[in-house]
Amino acid sequence: MSLHLGLMSLSERVNGLVEKLLLVAGVVISVVLFIQVLARYFGHSLSWSEEIGRYLLVATTFLGATVAYKRAHFIGLAGFGARFGLLFEQVVLRGLQLLNLGCFGLITWYGTKYTFNAWEQTSTAIQMPMSLPISVVPLSGAIFLLHILADMTKSRQVAA
Numbered sequence: 001m002s003l004h005l006g007l008m009s010l011s012e013r014v015n016g017l018v019e020k021l022l023l024v025a026g027v028v029i030s031v032v033l034f035i036q037v038l039a040r041y042f043g044h045s046l047s048w049s050e051e052i053g054r055y056l057l058v059a060t061t062f063l064g065a066t067v068a069y070k071r072a073h074f075i076g077l078a079g080f081g082a083r084f085g086l087l088f089e090q091v092v093l094r095g096l097q098l099l100n101l102g103c104f105g106l107i108t109w110y111g112t113k114y115t116f117n118a119w120e121q122t123s124t125a126i127q128m129p130m131s132l133p134i135s136v137v138p139l140s141g142a143i144f145l146l147h148i149l150a151d152m153t154k155s156r157q158v159a160a
Contacts, residue, residue, distance in 0.1 A: 004153035011150040014143055015070045018063050025063075029056045051125040055133040062140035070147050097152050104144040111138030 036049035115138055121130040 004150070007146070007150040007153055011070065011146050014146060015067060018067055018143065022060060022063055022067065025056050025060050029053055029060070032056075047125040051123055055123075058133065059136040062136045063143070066140050066143040066147065069144060094152075097148055101145065101148050101152070104141045104148065108138045108141030108145060111135075111141055 032049050032052050036046050036053070039046050039049075111134070115131045115135045118130040118134050122128060123130055123133070
């Protein structure tokens with residue numbers, strides 16, 4: 001199996017898992033916030049519900065961005081390079097991929113360091129280690145790296 005096929009297969013499997021996780025997170029957010037509204041209607045306050053909803057929303061944002069990248073739903077520069085020729089378009093594409101690789105590499109590296117540093121801190125309402133909600137940052141960064149590397153190997157094969 002070639003490097004490209006291996007990376008693409010892993011990228012597809014990870015993306016499928018993230019999509020399922022996003023569905024579960026969306027359902028949990030909806031249920032928790034609905035229960036919170038009901039509890040407040042009946043005069044009670046659930047201190048944990050806002051915290052859980054906030055952490056799940058942040059996780060949904062970071063992980064959802066990886067799915068958007070994988071599905072190519074971000075605003076791109078399609079057509080910009082075509083105006084100047086195929087070679088220029090390939091150079092721009094490779095440059096953007098390298099910049100993204102560097103950016104998400106740094107996010108993954110520093111996100112991992114921060115996740116380990118935050119282990120002793122606990123959340124206010126549910127008293128869980130803050131490393132758990134923070135860990136979505138390096139996790140999503142690593143997923144981005146996987147998707148970018150899969151795209152970079154694909155670009156190399158297409159150009160050859």
